[in-house]
Amino acid sequence: MGTGELISRISWRYSTRSEMKANRFMWVTTAVLIVFLCIAGVTAAPVAAFSGKPTSGPPSLTVTFKDASTGSPSGWAWFFGDETYKAPWTQVNLSGGWTERGEHSSVAMPDGSIVLTGGVIRYYYLGKNDVWRSVNNGATWTQMTAGAGWAARREHSSVAMPDGSIVLMGGTVDTEWWGPLPSNDVWRSTDKGATWTQMTAGAGWAARYEHSSVVLPDGSIVLTGGDLGTGFSGKNDVWRSTNNGANWTRMNASAGWSERRGHSSVAMPDGSIVLMGGIDNSGLRKNDVWRSTDKGATWTQMNASAGWVARYGHSSVAMPDGSIVMMGGLTTSYRNDVWRSTDNGATWTQLPDAAWTGRYAHSSVAMRDGSIVTMGGYTGSHMNDVWRFVPTGSSLQNPSHLYTAPGRYTVALQVYNSGGYSSMRKAGYITVGVSLLPLPGFSNPPTDPDHDGIYEDLNANGRLDFADVVLYFNQMTWIAANEPVSAFDLNKNGRIDFADIVALFNEI
Template sequence: MRSLYPASLPASHRTFFLLLALLFTCLLSACNDDDAPQPPAGLTYGMTSAIYQVGTAIVANRPTASGGAIDRYAVSPALPAGLSLDAATGVISGTPTAASASTVYTVMAQNAAGTATARVQIEVRGAAAAPAALTYRETTVTYTVGAAIPANAPTSSGGPITTYAIAPALPAGLTLDAQTGIISGTPTAAAPATTYTVTGTNVAGTVTVTLRITVQLAVAAPASLSYATANALYVTTEPITPNTPVSTGGPIASFTVSPALPAGLSLNANTGAITGTPAARQPSATYTIVGSNAAGSAQAQLQIGVTARGSFSTATPPAPMPLPVHYFAATRLPNGIVLVTGGFSAGGITNSAWLYDPNANAWSPAASMTTPRNGHTATLLSDGRVLVAGGQIATSTETATAEIFDPLANTWTPVASMSETRENHTATLLGNGKVLVAGGFDLSGAHTFRAGMELFDPVTATWTQMTHPLSTPRGQHAAALLPDGNVLMVGGVNSSGFVTSAERVAIDDSGTTVQPAPISGNVTMGTVLNDGTILATSDRSNNAYRYDPATATWTASTMLATRAIPTITTLADGRVLVAGGTISGGVRTNTTEIYNPDTNTWTAGASMTDGRGAAQAVVLADGSVLIMGGFSGSGEVSSVERYTP
C-alpha cells in the first residue's frame, strides 16, 4: 500500500499529514452522506376509496409523494380484473371487467433508500355509483398576489368524479382543472374572502364541497394547523387511512415532523398528509407537525400509537391437553414449564396434575394431588413451589384443605387446612412471601359467602386467620397486589347480589378501607398492569375499568364485547389480552381483544381456532401466551393455543 506521506519527513510532519488525510476522509464521507438518496415519503392517492362500474373506463387515480425520487411502484393484492398499476408512474387506470367486493389495496413506492406505502380501497359494481365525499387539502386558505400557489388537490370516495366545476369564478390567475379538480395558478389581484362551491359529477350523481379563498397583497403566515385525526391508534401491517391537515391563514408551503414518525409511516412534505403501513408496535407518543411558508409557521400536535393484533400458532399448534378440563388452575414454574392442576372433566372433578413443556411441545403427567378439586387457587411461592388451596371436591362440597407441589421432587405434601371451606376465592402472593386467601363461598346448606381472610406462611406451613375480615362477604371477585404491598379486592357476588364495592386490605391486619367501584357482575376478573394500575371487568357489560391506586379513581373504557369468564392476561409489552369467554346467546367465542393502556382503548386481536370459556392463560418465558382448556358449551376443550403478541 502506498504511504500517505514521504518516508523522509520528520515524525511530527508525518503526524500532521496523517491527521490532514484523516480530516479529508471524514469530510469526503460527510459529503457522500449528504448526497445519499432519500426514501419516498407521504405517498397518497387522489381517490383513497373508489367505487367503479364494470365496463366503464376509470378516471386515472394518480399518486403524490415527497422525499426521494420513486423508481417503481407495486400493489398488493392484485387489482380487480381490468385495472392495472403503472409500475413507473403509480397511476391506477383501466376498465373493470368484473364486479369485485370492497377491498383494501396497499400500493408500495420504492427506491434504493426505502419504501412508502398508501392505502387505496376499491369496489367494482355492475352499476355506476355516485360520488360519496369530496374534500380538498386546503379548505380555508389565504393566497398572495404574485406567488404561485401549492396545487390544491381534491380527494374523493364513492364513484369516481369525471368532471369538476366551481362557482363563482376563482380569483384572477387561478384555475380549476375540470378533469382532476386541482386548483392551481398564480393570483394576479387581491380578492376578499369568498366562499366557492366545487361540484364533482359523474353519470350517477354529484357531490359538493365549499372552499374559502382570500387573496392578499402580502405574504401571510399560516394561522392554524390541525389534523383530521388528532389521536390515532394504528395496527401493524395494515395501511392507514391518510391523515390530512387542515389549515387557515397563509398557504403552507412545506411540512416537517418531529420526532420521526413510527416505522412505515411518512409525512408528505408538500401536502402534510401522513400515510403508510406501520411496521412495528409502539406506545402512543406525541408528534409535532410544523407547517411553514416564507412568512411564518403554525404547528399541530398528534398522538400516534401502533398496536398489533398478534397471531396464533397454526403451523405447529401446541399439543392438546391429555385430560381436557375447565375450572382448573395453571401456573408457570420458574423453569418455564406450566403446571395444570385439577378442574372439572368429563369424568367429574379430578385430582390429576400435568406438566407442559413449551420447548418440547409435550405434556407429561405430574404426581396427582392428594385431593380432587376445582374452583381452587394455585399460587407460585417465592421458593418455586406451588400452594394449592380450597376448591370444590364434590357437588356442593367445598374443602379447606391445602397442599404444596415440589417441582424438583414431583411430590405433593398436605399442609395445614384453612379455617374455612371455600371455593372461587382469591389467593395473592405478598411481598413478604406469604399468601393472602380471601372470600369465596361454600355451596353446602345455605350457600355461605365468606368474608374471612387468612395468611399462609410457607416457612411454617401454617395458616393465621386475619382479625379483621372483609367488610362485605364476596366470591368470584378479583384481587390484586397494590404497589404499597396491600391488596385490593374488587366486585364479585354474595347472597345479596352483585358486590359493587372495592376494599383495600391492609396486610398488617389493621382493617380494610371500602370505596365504591363501578364493577357489577357475577364474575369479576382483573389484572395488574405494568404501571401498577389495575384493569377489571365483569360479565354484566362490555365496560372495563382501570383503577389508579395513587388517586383511588376509576377510568372507564369500552370493550368490543361483553364476555363471561374469558382469560385476562397482561402481556410483556404492557398491553392486556382478553380471550374467549361466553358472549350473547351463550356462545363460547374464539375472538380476542387487546387493551392498549396508553390510549385506554380496545383493539380486535387475532382469533383462536376454538371458542372457549373458563379456560386458563399463562404468559410463557418468551412473552407468548398459552391458552388451554375451558368449556365449549357442549364439553371440555382439549386444544391448546399459543398467542404471539
C-alpha cells in the first residue's frame, strides 16, 4: 500500500465524521488523524543490501554475511550460490478450500499471500470466477468472492503488480449458447481479489486463451502468444501495457519463436523475459527457450531443444538468485519432473522429481521467502492439493556460510516485511580457490597480505605500497576484464572503478 492510498482512506473517514460533528470538532479530528499518520505511518517495502567477509579465499572458506537492508525487514531469504535445489517437496494441504480445478491462475502478492483465480472445475468442466487467498503458503484459504465481476473462465493469466494490485486478462469463457469462447477483457483488483474493475472490455490483442503474462520491474505487463480458439490458431505476437492493462502496444506481430499456446514465461531480476515450451499449431510440443531483453520487442533463442522433454501446460518461476525453475506439464504423460537453469534458459539441470503426482494445467508461484508453491492441476482428474519447496540457503538475518568447493559464487538476498519485498544480487561476489592471474609485466599473481579477501599486493612483492596503487591505476581496465571482481573490489560496490584506487591508497 502506498502513502497516497492511505491518505485517501484517511480523508474519506474524516469527511464522514465531519458530517456528524460541528466545525470546531473538524479541526480536532484532523489533528488526531495527522498524528495517527505520523505514528502508524505506512509500511514501505524494505530495500535489500548486504555485505560479506571475506569474499575470497581457499576452499573451506567461511563467509560471514551482514544484512545492510533499510526499511526494517522482518524476513530474509539468502541464496549463497551453491544451493543444490534438492530439498524435498512438502505437502501443505491435501485438499484446499477451493474446488478441485486446473487451468486456473495464481499470483504471489507483495505481502506474502497467494491469490488464486478461476479455472475449470472437476465437475461439468466449466470455468469458475471465484477468488481465493492464502496467507500461510497455501495451508488454509479464504474465499475473497464467490463470483467476481469478470465472467467465469479458465486458461486465463494474471499478474501481481508492484503496487499490490492484481491484473487478470483473457482466457476461455464458457457461454450458455455459444460454448467456450476466447476473451480479451482485462480486470484489476486493488483489494486482493475481493472486488474487480474492468480496465477494458476488449484489449488491442485478439481474444485468446493459454497465453502467458509477466510483469516487469518497471511495472509494465507483457503478454505473449496464446490460441484464438479457431482450431490450432496459436499466436506468436507480443503485447505490452504500461497502465495496468487499460491500453496495449504491440511489441512484435511475429516474434522469432513459433506460434504457440500452453507455454510459460518468467520475468527475470535483470528485466529480461524468458519464454519456454508450449504446443504449436501443428500439435507439436515444444522444448525451445527464448529470451527478450527489450520488453518483448526482439527475441534470442537460448536453446532449440532444452534437456527436458517437450511439453505444454507446465509452470515456471524466476527465483531471487536469478535462476529459473520449470516443473510438470504434459508430454505424452503427466509430468512431475523439475528442472533448473542458471543462465537464462541456455542450459538446464534436472532436479529430483517432485513428490506431487504428475500433472499439467497447475499453477506455481515464487514466494517472497524464497520458496515455491504449486497448486491444483490435472492428473487424470482435477486436483486441489498444495505443495511447497524451500531451496533457500538461510533465513537468518546475518548468517555464516561455508564454501567447500572452488568457484565463483553469486549471492542474493531477498528481504520482506508487511509492505512488500526487494532483492539484491551480487554476481561472482565470492571467490573460492580461484587462481588469480599475474598482472601484465609480472610473473606472480597478486597476494592478500592481511588475509581479508582483497588482494592489495598487486605486484606480488609481499607488501602493500605505492607501487600497487600506481599499478592498479594503470591496469584498472585489464583487472576488470580478467580478474575476479571481488578480489579487487575494495569498496565492495560490485565493480572495479577509481573509488577502489582511492581506497587502496588510503590503506597505505
